[in-house]
Amino acid sequence: MTSSQLLLGVMLGMFVLALGVVFFFLAYQRRLHKQQQEHQKKEADYQQQLLRANLQSQEKERNRIGKDLHDEVGALLSTSKLYFRHLEQEVDPQKFSELKEKALTVLDQTMTSVRRVSHDLKPVVLERLGLVEAISNIAEQLNESQAMQVVFSNKWEGSLDKEFELNWFRIVQELMNNALKHSQATQVHLELNGDEQRLVLNYHDNGVGLADPSSMMGKGLGMQNITGRLSLMHGELSVEENNREGLSLKLQSATNEIEKGN
Secondary structure (H helix, E strand, O other), X not given: OOXXXXXXXXXXXXXXXXXXXXHHHHHHHHHHHXXXXXHHHHHHHHHHHHHHHHHHHXXXXXXXXXXXXXHHHHHHHHHHHHHHHHHHOOOOHHHHHHHHHHHHHHHHHHHHHHHHHHHHHOOHHHHHHOXXXXXXXXXXXXXXXXXXXXXXXXXXXXXXXXXXXXXXXXXXXXXXXXXXXXXXXXXXXXXXXXXXXXXXXXXXXXXXXXXXXXXXXXXXXXXXXXXXXXHHOOOEEEEOOOOOOOEXXXXXXXXXXXHHHO
16 A cells, blocks of 8 residues: 555545544534423423413412402491491480490401401511511411411521512411411421521421422422522522421522522
């Protein structure tokens, strides 16, 4: 074999090798692009799911408030109207005094109902005293009602944006609602910790737990509402392994919009 033939063979081999590298690179790029498309589709589907859950949650809240106003406040106002109509008639002083007291009692009940609905829309304790006191208030109310025992401890001394405070308050409300209605729990432990940049909530109950922990993600309007609010704060929820009965969760998020935007 001459040197020219050897050189030609080497050049041909290098060309085939280069061609193989190019084809491998193109195939890799196509595969990577396909994976990116699949990831983007999953992300878009997940965002749509969160948006749908958020809209459903808002509609559910509107229906609940509308029902409260119609069933409680509306009924009380109708009753007080009847009492006032009787007061317009000529009645003896004793009867008049009885009707007046009944009308005032109904009006007091109406004001209490309106305050409760207003409190649900914009929690006064949260607005005035902050997240820690608001969660303590939820725990105290549940303990006083004897619906279940709630133990709350705070090891966090940071601060939150107002929007984030409300999100976390609604998350805790949703967790308590889930514990009461679905998990059959009699005890719940809540612990706040973290730092100025991160807030962490550790949750544990002694309820029925989960047969398949991975199945809870994305299932149920309440859980979707929780994950949706955490997503808005660049947060996450994870199921913690433990040797105790019940369910253990770790929820965490940023503490402000600056952290969220980084």
